[in-house]
Amino acid sequence: MENNVQKTIANVFDEIAQGLEDGNFGSRPRVGVTLLNSEHGEEEVLRGAELAQANDPSIQVVVIGTLTDTKLDHVAAKDPEEAHDKMDQLLQEGDLDAAVTMHYAFPIGVSTVGHSVTPGTGKSMFLANTTGTSDMERISAMVKNAISGIAVAKANGVKEPTVGILNIDGARQVEKALNKLKDGGYDIHFTQSHRADGGVVMRGNDLLQGIPDIMIMDSLTGNIITKVMSAYLTGGSYESVGEGYGPGVGKGYDKVINIISRASGANVIAGALSYSGRCVKGGLPKIVDAEYQAAEKAGLDDILNNLQAPAKSEASTEEVKEPAKKAVSEAILGIDILVLEDAVTELWKSDIYATSGMGCTGPVVMVAPEDESKARKVLQTADYL
DSSP, X not given: OHHHHHHHHHXXXXXXXXXXXXXXXXXXXXXXEEOTTOTTOHHHHXXXXXXXXXXXXXXXXXXEESOOOSSSEEEXXXXXXXXXXXXXXXXXXXXXXXXXXXXXXXXXXXXXXXXXXXXXXXXXXXXXXXEEESOSSHXXXXXXXXXXXXXXXXXXXXXXXXXXXXXXXXXXXXXXXHHHHHHTTOOOEEOOOSSTTOXXXXXXXXXXXXXXXXXXXXXXXXXXXXXXXXXXTTTTSSBOSSOOSEEEEOTTOOOOEEEEOTTXXXXXXXXXXXXXXXXXXXXXXXXXXXXXXXXXXXXXXXXXXXXXXXXXXXXXXXXXXXXXXXXXXXXXXXXXXXXXXXXXXXXXXXXXXXXXXXXXXXXXXXXOGGGHHHHHHXXXXXXXX
16 A cells, blocks of 8 residues: 555656656656567667657657667567567556557457548548457448547547548448438538549548548458558558557457557657557547447447348349340449349339449449339338438
8 A cells, every 4th residue: 555655656746747847747648569579670669669758748658678778668578479468467557558569469349440641631530440350240340430430539639520431342331320320319420522422432532632530441441541551652661651550449448559560660650659648648448438328329239230241132032033124324322232233133123124333433223214213212112222
């Protein structure tokens, strides 16, 4: 008990002394970083740690590794495994408030929200998500990624973050699910593509320009996007831009552990440390739980349970006679590619001739002009639109 009191008093005096020096009064999150396992060597990670401390006096950086020639607080570790063990121990004991590391094994249900700088406009953008997996089912994972991305953005001071969905397989199903959440009362703010036809589904142009505050995608796509956004200036061997792959986020997960790559350079590592510190100061775990509670109140569980899986539906397995062929020139957009052929079959069942296709903005169902209105009603009733 006496040692704890002495430690508390010592920490208070340290905060006062640091505040007098840099003007940042109050508790500073202690953020650890493991130095080992970088493709650029421990020295590069240490350089990033020292850069973070110099640029961001609101955090206290602690390094974990073999290098000792530094003014930063240091914890000895001889290899990556020991560094991770020390990091976990320090987090568990409260000696660290957050950590930055490479290749951390998050549990299923936890994935990371990255933070990049877009090459088109220099705008910062959250990438939800970039490593780990939020759910074993891909579409459900992307819906959860949206909730996690919103939580991280809010913890980083964005009060009403805008959301866009990257134009990849499953985007339209995610759009429908998130719209149902919104209709149920969940507070979500969709943005619009800067392309002429607009919409919440984002093109590559929107990605490069940073149109949404949060870009929703699956974590494998997010991992590739993060690598490209971080290393497009260097040819890929050195990540020089952005703040890394972000904190692991999931319902009930109470740690702040941010991921960097073995290819991350000093600037990215410094950014990741500051990003981690902001998440601590913003109360990330509490905000995550609050967002999930709000989403569940809006019907999240039922929405996820009713999501269409990529398996063939009843409409595509029963025998359906193809209607008489006619010229089709009207395109119906907004149907996910995973159920595109099912949608065509659904129209055939209503004696509407239709074909599937792929337009510039994604999959389309082609129908005759005189059938378009009826076709839309059929697809909406069957929940394809």
